[in-house]
Amino acid sequence: MTVRAVVFDWGGTLTPWHDIDLYAQWYAYAVEYDPVNASALAHRLLANENARWSQQRDTAGACSAGALDQLFLDEGIDVNAARHLGALSAYLDFWAPHTQADPDAAPTLAALRGRGCRVGVLSNTMWPRAHHEEVFARDDLDELIDAAVYTSEIPVAKPHASAFTLVLDQLGVTASETVFVGDRLWDDIDGAQRVGMRAVWVPHSAIPTDQVPAGLDEVTPDAVAHRLLDVVTIVDGWR
Numbered sequence: 001m002t003v004r005a006v007v008f009d010w011g012g013t014l015t016p017w018h019d020i021d022l023y024a025q026w027y028a029y030a031v032e033y034d035p036v037n038a039s040a041l042a043h044r045l046l047a048n049e050n051a052r053w054s055q056q057r058d059t060a061g062a063c064s065a066g067a068l069d070q071l072f073l074d075e076g077i078d079v080n081a082a083r084h085l086g087a088l089s090a091y092l093d094f095w096a097p098h099t100q101a102d103p104d105a106a107p108t109l110a111a112l113r114g115r116g117c118r119v120g121v122l123s124n125t126m127w128p129r130a131h132h133e134e135v136f137a138r139d140d141l142d143e144l145i146d147a148a149v150y151t152s153e154i155p156v157a158k159p160h161a162s163a164f165t166l167v168l169d170q171l172g173v174t175a176s177e178t179v180f181v182g183d184r185l186w187d188d189i190d191g192a193q194r195v196g197m198r199a200v201w202v203p204h205s206a207i208p209t210d211q212v213p214a215g216l217d218e219v220t221p222d223a224v225a226h227r228l229l230d231v232v233t234i235v236d237g238w239r
């Protein structure tokens with residue numbers, strides 16, 4: 001058996017899971033953008049975001065949630081205006097403590113690359129590529145990633161097969177020689193296995209129950225990584 005590539009989910013996988021108050025993220029934006037009407041604006045942004053994530057879930061990723069900018073455009077916000085950019089900066093400051101890489105992430109990716117494996121990222125996200133790249137550069141992961149697919153840039157999302165094949169194509173590998181690592185049994189593990197990848201589950205995320213479809217008891221990961229460095233041992237066993 002050959003393992004030529006390992007593809008990682010981002011949130012809850014390369015970063016430890018954090019419970020996030022999703023209203024608070026939007027209040028951080030709104031109180032900068034429009035202090036007088038901050039609460040109402042935050043509620044509308046949250047409702048729009050939730051509707052987009054719900055549509056993505058309900059279509060099994062056939063429709064991605066789209067790009068963050070769309071939430072602002074739907075509010076009539078000029079995404080080039082200084083007022084918006086200042087508020088966006090407050091939003092990103094809110095997220096900063098929650099996007100720190102797992103301390104195992106860099107040594108894990110480096111060990112895999114040292115074995116000749118290519119490393120990919122496939123994230124269901126509304127964030128633009130630039131936000132993700134800033135976070136990876138901050139945590140010294142940017143040089144360790146060969147290809148990254150962000151669903152904010154494409155019309156589909158995990159668990160849709162096309163999301164997985166896009167990152168395989170970018171890495172120049174086939175599904176059967178690729179391992180996927182993720183924290184969600186449906187989006188990540190079942191989705192990767194359905195395209196023919198082996199899937200490793202990181203089992204520590206407290207995923208909200210309304211984001212978990214029924215039938216997950218039928219999903220069995222090929223391996224479980226209790227910490228990220230376990231992925232190296234698991235891959236060694238498959239090589």
Ligand SMILES: [Mg+2]
Pocket residue numbers: 009010011012013182183184
């Ligand atoms: Mg995740």
